[in-house]
Amino acid sequence: xxxxxxxxxxxxxxxxxxxxxxxxxxxxxEAGVWRGGATIFMRxxxxxxxxxxxxxxxxxxxxxVPAPDAHRYPADEGITLHLWPGLAxxxxxxxxxxxRFGLLDDQxxxxxxxxxxxxxxLRDHRWAVVRxxxxxxESTYDALENLYDGLxxxxxxxxxxxxxxxxxxxxxxxxERRNIAEPIIEIDWxxxxxxxxx
Amino acid sequence: MHQSVxxxxxxxxxxxxxxxxxxxxxxxTLLRPVEGQPxxxxxxxxxxxxxxxxxxxxxxPYRRGR
Numbered sequence: 001x002x003x004x005x006x007x008x009x010x011x012x013x014x015x016x017x018x019x020x021x022x023x024x025x026x027x028x029x030e031a032g033v034w035r036g037g038a039t040i041f042m043r044x045x046x047x048x049x050x051x052x053x054x055x056x057x058x059x060x061x062x063x064x065v066p067a068p069d070a071h072r073y074p075a076d077e078g079i080t081l082h083l084w085p086g087l088a089x090x091x092x093x094x095x096x097x098x099x100r101f102g103l104l105d106d107q108x109x110x111x112x113x114x115x116x117x118x119x120x121x122l123r124d125h126r127w128a129v130v131r132x133x134x135x136x137x138e139s140t141y142d143a144l145e146n147l148y149d150g151l152x153x154x155x156x157x158x159x160x161x162x163x164x165x166x167x168x169x170x171x172x173x174x175x176e177r178r179n180i181a182e183p184i185i186e187i188d189w190x191x192x193x194x195x196x197x198x
Numbered sequence: 199m200h201q202s203v204x205x206x207x208x209x210x211x212x213x214x215x216x217x218x219x220x221x222x223x224x225x226x227t228l229l230r231p232v233e234g235q236p237x238x239x240x241x242x243x244x245x246x247x248x249x250x251x252x253x254x255x256x257x258x259p260y261r262r263g264r
Contacts, residue, residue, distance in 0.1 A: 001217075001218045001219075001220065002218050002219060005219070006215075007221060007223075009215050009218070009219060010215075013211060013215070037219075038217040038218075040214075040218060041214060041215060041218055044210070044211065044214040045211055047209065047213050048207045048210050048214075101214065101217075
């Protein structure tokens with residue numbers, strides 16, 4: 001149901017517990033969900049804590065990874081993830097996965113489409129936890145550009161693919177352009193996060 | 199024994215996490231070694247051939263998963 005491994009699942013739990021403990025407002029989002037495992041886990045944690053005033057946003061093309069646009073995003077040149085059919089999981093399958101765990105309800109919002117088309121509509125939303133798992137420079141940068149301003153102080157930004165050079169460059173470029181100085185915390189060999197300061 | 203109110207919640211979160219990671223298993227059939235000699239003609243030889251490449255032990259189910 002997920003590829004992210006134990007330590008990154010632990011990290012999701014820790015980040016959500018922190019925002020709940022600290023009273024950080026906002027919803028939870030993952031951009032790039034594959035079969036939905038991480039977002040199912042997010043919804044399950046909210047259920048376990050009896051939280052009814054937050055939602056989990058499940059953002060994905062549900063068609064796999066886009067073909068790289070090397071002209072606009074040279075860092076993505078040569079990446080062939082769009083050729084992997086196993087990365088394309090339909091929204092119906094992800095919904096069914098939520099349902100299998102009894103966690104498909106009105107606290108789950110599906111955001112279907114390419115990030116560049118869908119995420120701008122979420123610019124004004126408030127987020128407590130944003131998790132990026134889009135692999136490419138383009139996907140990572142689009143998500144940061146459209147979601148980071150909505151991340152509430154005290155909220156957590158998680159990046160799954162920091163080991164991928166294109167993703168790491170997108171994060172580095174964004175942090176430099178925005179003068180983001182919050183220290184990067186390593187989760188495991190590829191996952192990182194940081195807590196947004198006031 | 200007193201049970202903390204956090205324990206069922208934490209247990210649910212941990213179980214959900216392990217399930218999503220594929221670290222849980224469904225019904226299983228437990229086996230036990232076969233004692234004595236197989237009593238069906240030819241079965242002993244077939245077992246010997248089947249087990250020859252591996253350090254296997256003749257076994258039979260004693261509790262089937264449901």
